[in-house]
Amino acid sequence: MLRGKVFKFGDNISTDLIVPGRLAHLRSNLPELAKHVLEDADPTFASRVKPGDFVVGGSNFGLGSSREHAPLVIKMAGVSAVLAKSAARIFFRNAINQGLPVLICDTDKIANGDELEVDLGAGTIRDKTNGSLLIFGKIPPVMLRILDEGGLIPYVQKYGDIRV
Amino acid sequence: MGKTLAEKILSQKSGADVKAGDIAVVPVDLAFLQDTTGPLTVRQFQASGLKKVADSKKVALFLDHAAPSPRSELSNDHMLLRSFAAEQGCMLFDVGEGVCHQLVAEHLAGPGEIILGADSHSVTAGALGAFATGMGSTDVAIGMGLGKTWLRVPETIKVNLNGAFQRGVYAKDAILYLIAKIGADGATYKSLEFGGDAVTGMTMSERLTMANMAVEAGAKVGLFPSDEVTKGYLKARGRSTKYLPLAPDTDACYESAVNIEARKLEPMVSKPHSADNAVTARELKGTRIHQAFIGTCTNGRLEDLGVAASILTGKKRHKDVRLLVGPASRQVLLDAMEKGYVQALVQAGAVILPPGCAACLGVHQGILGNGEACLSTANRNFKGRMGNPESYIYLASPATAAASALAGEIVDPREVM
Numbered sequence: 001m002l003r004g005k006v007f008k009f010g011d012n013i014s015t016d017l018i019v020p021g022r023l024a025h026l027r028s029n030l031p032e033l034a035k036h037v038l039e040d041a042d043p044t045f046a047s048r049v050k051p052g053d054f055v056v057g058g059s060n061f062g063l064g065s066s067r068e069h070a071p072l073v074i075k076m077a078g079v080s081a082v083l084a085k086s087a088a089r090i091f092f093r094n095a096i097n098q099g100l101p102v103l104i105c106d107t108d109k110i111a112n113g114d115e116l117e118v119d120l121g122a123g124t125i126r127d128k129t130n131g132s133l134l135i136f137g138k139i140p141p142v143m144l145r146i147l148d149e150g151g152l153i154p155y156v157q158k159y160g161d162i163r164v
Numbered sequence: 165m166g167k168t169l170a171e172k173i174l175s176q177k178s179g180a181d182v183k184a185g186d187i188a189v190v191p192v193d194l195a196f197l198q199d200t201t202g203p204l205t206v207r208q209f210q211a212s213g214l215k216k217v218a219d220s221k222k223v224a225l226f227l228d229h230a231a232p233s234p235r236s237e238l239s240n241d242h243m244l245l246r247s248f249a250a251e252q253g254c255m256l257f258d259v260g261e262g263v264c265h266q267l268v269a270e271h272l273a274g275p276g277e278i279i280l281g282a283d284s285h286s287v288t289a290g291a292l293g294a295f296a297t298g299m300g301s302t303d304v305a306i307g308m309g310l311g312k313t314w315l316r317v318p319e320t321i322k323v324n325l326n327g328a329f330q331r332g333v334y335a336k337d338a339i340l341y342l343i344a345k346i347g348a349d350g351a352t353y354k355s356l357e358f359g360g361d362a363v364t365g366m367t368m369s370e371r372l373t374m375a376n377m378a379v380e381a382g383a384k385v386g387l388f389p390s391d392e393v394t395k396g397y398l399k400a401r402g403r404s405t406k407y408l409p410l411a412p413d414t415d416a417c418y419e420s421a422v423n424i425e426a427r428k429l430e431p432m433v434s435k436p437h438s439a440d441n442a443v444t445a446r447e448l449k450g451t452r453i454h455q456a457f458i459g460t461c462t463n464g465r466l467e468d469l470g471v472a473a474s475i476l477t478g479k480k481r482h483k484d485v486r487l488l489v490g491p492a493s494r495q496v497l498l499d500a501m502e503k504g505y506v507q508a509l510v511q512a513g514a515v516i517l518p519p520g521c522a523a524c525l526g527v528h529q530g531i532l533g534n535g536e537a538c539l540s541t542a543n544r545n546f547k548g549r550m551g552n553p554e555s556y557i558y559l560a561s562p563a564t565a566a567a568s569a570l571a572g573e574i575v576d577p578r579e580v581m
Contacts, residue, residue, distance in 0.1 A: 005174040012348060012438060013575060014546040014547070016526075016544075016547065016548050016549050017546070017547060017548065019524035020526060020548045020549075020551075020553070021200070021526035021527055021548075021549065021551065022526045022527065022531070022548070022551045022552070024200045024229065024230060024238065024527045025230075025235045025237035025238050025526075025527075027200060027204065027241070028203050028237060028240065028241055029237070033276065034435060038551045040547060040548045054415060055284065060348060060349040060352070061380065061381065062544045063348060063349070064284065064327070064544065064546055065283075065284050065525075066201060066202065066281075066282055066283055066284040066286075066298040066299060066300050066353060067201060067300075068201070068204060068300035068301045068302060069204065073203075086352065089347070089351060089352055089353050089382060089384055090284055090298055090299060092301070093300065093303060094299075094300035094303075097300060097302040097303060098302070122496060123280075138470070140187075140316070142187055142314060146435050150308055152303065153208055153212050153302060153306075156212045156213070156214070156306055156309075156310075157212060157213050162189060162306070162310060162312065162313070162314050164187045164189055164314050
């Protein structure tokens with residue numbers, strides 16, 4: 001069970017808002033880069049987020065660049081999952097490869113600051129603040145197996161191959 | 165049931181009869197990385213326990229995003245990539261060779277191939293009929309290590325582009341129009357497949373511009389048929405053996421279709437901060453700009469510099485507009501010098517940047533000041549993209565950028581052509 005507080009963002013949170021190109025020189029210094037996570041969307045996010053918290057977006061979360069540093073620094077901030085109405089393809093795949101769940105659900109029903117409980121196995125999101133229960137879309141089996149291993153690197157270390 | 169281009173390529177490569185929605189495991193014909201995603205790719209490869217890339221002739225590294233490096237940290241990243249390429253025997257395209265996507269098109273990609281790039285604009289090679297898609301560092305690390313990857317076979321949106329473009333209207337205007345029509349997530353997870361008589365008549369340069377921006381509608385690939393234009397492009401680069409004709413089946417099953425009449429299109433401009441926020445250039449007349457940037461993997465090819473030169477020859481940039489020109493590759497720069505385009509552009513007041521990504525992504529070479537606006541021929545205008553979240557980026561064709569550089573404000577290029 002994942003538990004934490006909601007940091008709510010809008011539609012179209014691009015990878016440039018999560019980890020901008022002007023900080024490209026920090027990409028080989030991940031702890032330093034992580035201090036800037038989502039800086040251009042909310043400059044106070046990095047200092048307020050606590051382990052277990054959720055990043056909740058609207059539609060098309062993570063659009064733009066293929067930079068895997070985007071889900072990577074969100075995970076490094078301690079975020080337990082990203083929730084969105086929809087996610088961009090590369091971001092979604094990168095997040096799973098980093099072991100960060102991206103859950104597709106109707107995030108209009110979730111408000112900033114809400115307390116959530118997410119049951120990855122049952123596929124449910126309980127909003128303890130407003131009492132609602134949301135169901136998130138099924139993660140494809142091939143990606144679920146990668147997520148279960150904690151990402152693509154541990155998966156390949158274990159199996160030495162890609163199995164679908 | 166017939167097959168779309170995506171289904172055809174993935175069936176052929178996986179050895180199974182796959183259709184949209186299936187998962188295919190396919191061999192990787194080319195895996196590539198660049199200097200801002202590459203260091204993580206190398207580290208993930210090392211972490212995976214894989215020792216050697218599956219086939220060093222199918223792996224390429226490009227130093228293009230920060231080129232030449234503006235900072236010691238990025239210089240160290242370049243050193244890491246150079247030493248990985250040397251140790252593994254992979255291809256290396258060093259600083260000054262050009263943007264990865266242009267070099268992939270010029271030197272490496274072929275129809276029907278599976279190409280994975282650690283860069284979202286890897287879709288560019290779809291112009292040659294390659295199933296080319298952008299992935300993150302880890303996927304590319306594993307793809308080059310195992311020599312294969314998994315892909316969900318995408319549903320396809322057919323884009324039918326018919327008729328002739330008006331003078332002053334280009335492939336860039338067509339793709340901006342399409343993205344505005346279907347939205348920045350209008351093709352998420354899907355294949356955009358281009359067809360119609362306007363596509364048949366399009367040069368490879370124009371096809372590359374359109375395929376390049378497929379990802380701005382969320383698409384996994386932007387596929388063109390492989391035809392006489394593809395054959396001619398490969399032949400001119402001594403790569404005739406790569407040619408393979410490729411077309412979708414006439415009874416292929418499409419999720420939806422978008423029909424565009426080329427003659428009705430006008431010069432388009434995407435307003436800040438999204439590519440799908442496009443309107444006609446006419447509607448933005450009078451919008452002040454401080455910088456015009458002509459270049460990138462979207463519009464930094466010879467034809468693009470030629471259009472800009474034809475508008476700027478014998479004229480001067482507006483005194484309050486910096487005019488930056490970034491050729492997409494060394495070959496483009498050499499050809500543009502040969503044709504006199506560089507001379508004309510420099511005389512008009514342009515700064516010629518080294519072949520590479522240049523000002524596109526906010527690492528160097530043309531970062532905007534607070535409140536400034538740039539009219540760029542690149543593919544992205546997200547907030548902060550060009551290095552400053554307090555600035556504004558408009559996207560347009562090289563003709564619109566050149567005409568606006570003269571006027572000091574956004575104009576419809578047909579006014580000066």
